Amino acid sequence: xxxTKEEEDILSGKQGKAKAQALDFIIQLGEAFGAERLVDIxxxxxxxEMAIYRGNVEDAVEYAETGAKVSVPTTSSTLCCDLxxxxxxxxxAQLVDLQSQIEPAHRKMGILETFTCTPQHLGFIPPFxxxxxxxxxxxxxxxxxxxxxxxxxGGLLTRHSAVCGKYPLMGYLLDENRKGTHWFxxxxxxxxxxxxxxWSALGFYIxxxxxxxxxxxxxxxxxxxxxxxxxxxxxxxxGSVTLFHIPGVTPEARTVEExxxxxxxxxxxxxxxxxxxxxxxxxTNISAGDPIDFVTLGCPHYTLPLxxxxxxxxDGKKTAPGVRFWICTNRMTRKQAEYSGIVEVIEKSGAKVVxxxxxxxxxxxxxxxxxxxxxxxxxxxxxxxxxxxxxxVGDLIGCKTALTNMENCIRSAVEGKFVTK
Amino acid sequence: MKTYKVRKVVxxxxxxxxxxxxxxFSFLGDVDLETAEILVDTGNCKGENLxxxxxxxxxxxxxxxxxxxxxxxxxxGKAPAALVSVHAPDFNLVEGAILxxxxxxxxxxxxFFNDVSxxxxxxxxxxxxxxxxx
Numbered sequence: 001x002x003x004t005k006e007e008e009d010i011l012s013g014k015q016g017k018a019k020a021q022a023l024d025f026i027i028q029l030g031e032a033f034g035a036e037r038l039v040d041i042x043x044x045x046x047x048x049e050m051a052i053y054r055g056n057v058e059d060a061v062e063y064a065e066t067g068a069k070v071s072v073p074t075t076s077s078t079l080c081c082d083l084x085x086x087x088x089x090x091x092x093a094q095l096v097d098l099q100s101q102i103e104p105a106h107r108k109m110g111i112l113e114t115f116t117c118t119p120q121h122l123g124f125i126p127p128f129x130x131x132x133x134x135x136x137x138x139x140x141x142x143x144x145x146x147x148x149x150x151x152x153x154g155g156l157l158t159r160h161s162a163v164c165g166k167y168p169l170m171g172y173l174l175d176e177n178r179k180g181t182h183w184f185x186x187x188x189x190x191x192x193x194x195x196x197x198x199w200s201a202l203g204f205y206i207x208x209x210x211x212x213x214x215x216x217x218x219x220x221x222x223x224x225x226x227x228x229x230x231x232x233x234x235x236x237x238x239g240s241v242t243l244f245h246i247p248g249v250t251p252e253a254r255t256v257e258e259x260x261x262x263x264x265x266x267x268x269x270x271x272x273x274x275x276x277x278x279x280x281x282x283x284t285n286i287s288a289g290d291p292i293d294f295v296t297l298g299c300p301h302y303t304l305p306l307x308x309x310x311x312x313x314x315d316g317k318k319t320a321p322g323v324r325f326w327i328c329t330n331r332m333t334r335k336q337a338e339y340s341g342i343v344e345v346i347e348k349s350g351a352k353v354v355x356x357x358x359x360x361x362x363x364x365x366x367x368x369x370x371x372x373x374x375x376x377x378x379x380x381x382x383x384x385x386x387x388x389x390x391x392x393v394g395d396l397i398g399c400k401t402a403l404t405n406m407e408n409c410i411r412s413a414v415e416g417k418f419v420t421k
Numbered sequence: 422m423k424t425y426k427v428r429k430v431v432x433x434x435x436x437x438x439x440x441x442x443x444x445x446f447s448f449l450g451d452v453d454l455e456t457a458e459i460l461v462d463t464g465n466c467k468g469e470n471l472x473x474x475x476x477x478x479x480x481x482x483x484x485x486x487x488x489x490x491x492x493x494x495x496x497x498g499k500a501p502a503a504l505v506s507v508h509a510p511d512f513n514l515v516e517g518a519i520l521x522x523x524x525x526x527x528x529x530x531x532x533f534f535n536d537v538s539x540x541x542x543x544x545x546x547x548x549x550x551x552x553x554x555x
């Protein structure tokens with residue numbers, strides 16, 4: 001691999017041992033996949049280091065002790081509990097204590113403790129075409145597709161990119177890997193695609209077909225960030241999609257031809273209402289009227305306008321006894337929502353505004369409870385408007401599931417049973 | 422003595438017995454995290470141990486947690502000595518191999534599975550991109 005003078009200096013240790021080691025790892029990663037050179041990254045979203053994975057926090061604390069510091073603006077992904085208000089999710093003290101060690105470690109390294117899956121909502125939006133190193137599949141696909149900010153699916157070496165500020169020029173950083181591979185035409189009635197659950201179902205259906213490809217989705221036209229966010233989240237859940245294009249909406253696809261870089265595939269998948277229905281059937285295994293005990297909104301983490309909407313729907317209502325209701329968001333959004341009186345309205349209803357985490361990343365996982373010798377919180381059924389959340393909770397929390405819109409989620413929480421209107 | 426050409430993915434050299442897995446392998450689920458024993462009954466491999474072996478497999482499959490599995494095996498002193506795959510390297514596993522300093526090669530001829538038996542000593546030389554059976 002061709003290195004610049006600056007990179008050679010870093011590698012020789014002129015900027016410290018930790019940075020030299022980090023760069024060495026990134027060079028090896030590039031060489032493994034035939035990258036010709038490295039590029040400067042302008043932003044990094046750092047892996048979670050969650051207490052639910054044994055050794056993960058300890059490893060991060062140890063790494064911070066080496067003196068390693070990030071060299072680009074770096075935010076951090078979700079944790080297993082709400083560190084500011086751990087009592088609201090009922091996370092056991094042993095996990096909270098372990099998890100809280102991550103804050104001083106991150107500060108030492110210069111990482112901003114955002115603890116969210118949606119750093120874009122906090123204003124971390126580098127210019128179009130810039131290079132980044134990110135973790136969290138729903139953020140990765142949003143940055144690539146909606147913002148045109150280039151990143152691969154980061155893994156264990158994202159840490160080292162943050163420290164040396166470099167990444168190999170490969171994968172989705174290259175123009176040729178950003179062209180569409182699968183062509184979808186959406187012929188779903190327009191009045192259906194008006195809520196997050198519907199966009200989430202659409203992403204789920206396409207993701208299963210597109211796999212690790214780059215879907216080009218024709219026939220939809222939204223510029224609402226929340227819809228594009230949940231669409232991407234399920235594309236990356238049902239498949240491992242890292243980039244999608246919507247001609248006329250996303251920035252690298254003004255036309256279908258541009259999305260495919262002039263090489264249109266022969267086959268076009270047509271998506272109809274019944275295809276969307278099939279996703280609801282896959283992700284719903286309870287019937288209307290069945291008892292439920294967990295309602296979740298905010299996967300990925302909610303924006304302020306959606307918290308505002310949830311508060312308006314919950315105003316003056318009470319959640320049914322025995323129902324957990326988490327609305328997940330990030331710290332800054334909760335602060336703003338507290339300032340705007342939104343949190344107070346939501347909490348009066350019995351619902352919780354939860355930060356830093358979400359049900360699948362929390363102590364609610366059965367395997368986590370067993371590993372740490374904790375009582376398994378028996379959840380019978382969850383109602384949620386996110387296909388991503390429901391795809392995982394069935395296995396990880398071991399509950400039944402139902403996909404529906406925000407209004408029905410709130411009605412279900414209030415009545416303590418699955419309500420569909 | 423027979424030599425096979427490989428492509429260097431993650432640097433390193435070693436001298437160790439080979440362990441053959443003539444199928445796709447999932448590091449998450451197909452290997453015991455405490456003993457490093459193979460848990461699946463593919464190619465008569467069930468019960469064979471990855472620790473200290475040059476592990477030759479077709480390709481990886483399954484969860485991206487594979488890198489964490491490699492890390493766990495390394496932490497308990499039961500990591501494979503090297504990884505050699507027939508097909509293209511898996512991104513996530515490469516990261517795990519780099520971090521844990523486990524040599525990784527790809528592109529070995531699938532005929533290797535017919536030519537060589539488990540336990541044969543081999544030298545993996547990634548400076549010269551070759552695997553030599555002794």
